[in-house]
Amino acid sequence: MTRGYFGARKNVWTVAKNTWEKGLTYAFRDRRNKKREFRALWIQRINAAARLEGLSYSQLMGALHKAGIEINRKVLADLAMNNPEAFKAIVDKVKK
Helix, strand or coil: CCCCCCCHHHHCHHHHHHHHHHHHHHHHHHHHHHHHHHHHHHHHHHHHHHHHCCCCHHHHHHHHHHHCCCCCHHHHHHHHHHCHHHHHHHHHHHHC
């Protein structure tokens, strides 16, 4: 399990075992951090696209909620990046 590590970390039993266990701890922690980082990235992308339409992120999300449009941040960020026309249509619907 320690293949690819450098020096004693790959072949001295106690050092390798400790390194491997520490790596499992990092893996556990970072599986949760990855979700946090992606949410932050989606929010940044939505905010950038919303500001081009004259709204802030919080104004857009509040208007979406008030209009009853249930769309998650992942899909909204994907639309903002890859399909700006669809994102603009959503913003126009919210503005009315």
